[in-house]
Amino acid sequence: MISLYFHIPFCIHRCAYCDFNTYAGQEPLIPAYVEALCREIKIVAFSAPERLSAHTIFFGGGTPSLLSADQFESILKTVQDSFNLTPDVEISLEANPGTLTLDFLRDLRTLGFNRISLGVQSVHADELHQLERIHDTFDVIEAVTWARRAGFDNLNLDLIFGLPEQPLDRWQATVNFILGLHPEHLSLYALTVEHGTPFGRWAQRGLLSMPDPDTAADMYEWAGEALEAARTALADIALYPDGAGFELKAALARKHDVAANCITMGNGSNDVLDLVARVFLAPGSEAVTEMVGKSTLGRSLTGRRR
Ligand code: SF4
Numbered sequence: 001m002i003s004l005y006f007h008i009p010f011c012i013h014r015c016a017y018c019d020f021n022t023y024a025g026q027e028p029l030i031p032a033y034v035e036a037l038c039r040e041i042k043i044v045a046f047s048a049p050e051r052l053s054a055h056t057i058f059f060g061g062g063t064p065s066l067l068s069a070d071q072f073e074s075i076l077k078t079v080q081d082s083f084n085l086t087p088d089v090e091i092s093l094e095a096n097p098g099t100l101t102l103d104f105l106r107d108l109r110t111l112g113f114n115r116i117s118l119g120v121q122s123v124h125a126d127e128l129h130q131l132e133r134i135h136d137t138f139d140v141i142e143a144v145t146w147a148r149r150a151g152f153d154n155l156n157l158d159l160i161f162g163l164p165e166q167p168l169d170r171w172q173a174t175v176n177f178i179l180g181l182h183p184e185h186l187s188l189y190a191l192t193v194e195h196g197t198p199f200g201r202w203a204q205r206g207l208l209s210m211p212d213p214d215t216a217a218d219m220y221e222w223a224g225e226a227l228e229a230a231r232t233a234l235a236d237i238a239l240y241p242d243g244a245g246f247e248l249k250a251a252l253a254r255k256h257d258v259a260a261n262c263i264t265m266g267n268g269s270n271d272v273l274d275l276v277a278r279v280f281l282a283p284g285s286e287a288v289t290e291m292v293g294k295s296t297l298g299r300s301l302t303g304r305r306r
Contacts, residue, residue: 010026012024057085095143105149115152122160140157
């Protein structure tokens with residue numbers, strides 16, 4: 001049994017802390033990207049020695065919610081034609097709360113999506129502003145309300161802790177507020193300041209005041225207790241700003257299990273680089289090729305695989 005991950009590398013705006021494989025202002029490339037992704041799905045599936053069965057499908061990014069329902073329909077149809085899907089297949093969409101509408105969520109539900117993962121990060125306007133997120137807390141409340149109304153009974157909300165100058169009580173306020181929205185799942189991430197991002201440059205110039213690792217540890221520890229009390233399972237891995245790992249055994253087991261059997265496709269995929277290269281470099285997809293050339297995938301093709 002396998003998991004499928006599709007990377008959608010488009011965002012409206014690049015957040016100040018983000019070093020993900022994603023591109024802002026490239027939305028005109030989305031139709032060509034979807035076509036290329038469908039070609040890749042077919043080639044990967046038909047290259048396998050036998051028809052593979054998938055039990056989870058995850059669209060991550062980037063901001064996958066920038067694709068239209070029609071584009072998701074065409075990707076999912078290609079997936080159905082190429083793989084066996086279990087009757088209880090979980091189909092997840094990573095979404096930016098600022099990009100959703102009720103109609104779009106209803107369309108996704110009709111297409112078979114049954115899990116939405118929202119990048120919430122914080123409920124404080126100043127923190128969202130500092131991160132350069134495009135959404136506000138009202139968008140989050142609206143997105144959760146609409147998702148429930150559209151029939152989604154499996155919601156994940158992402159939160160980030162250890163923000164610059166963030167005291168423990170503001171993090172506690174974020175977690176408590178989010179628990180009030182009754183998500184099925186929360187993913188908590190410690191902010192890491194990445195080289196090459198605006199946050200990285202500001203930190204280098206001494207313009208960002210990061211919380212000390214002990215405060216970040218207190219935030220994580222407190223959240224663990226709060227979530228346990230709320231009977232919400234932690235199921236992801238957070239890294240403290242100093243890079244020391246903090247692991248939850250169950251979370252790691254799940255993550256390793258998924259990773260071991262996961263096929264990733266799209267820009268930046270690490271699994272099928274050479275194969276993907278042939279797909280993306282197919283005649284007629286120059287625009288996508290140009291974008292891929294700037295990506296992890298593109299760098300790997302020139303021998304600098306990371
Ligand atoms: S929305 Fe997510 S992927 Fe896009 S720039 Fe912001 S953090 Fe990065």
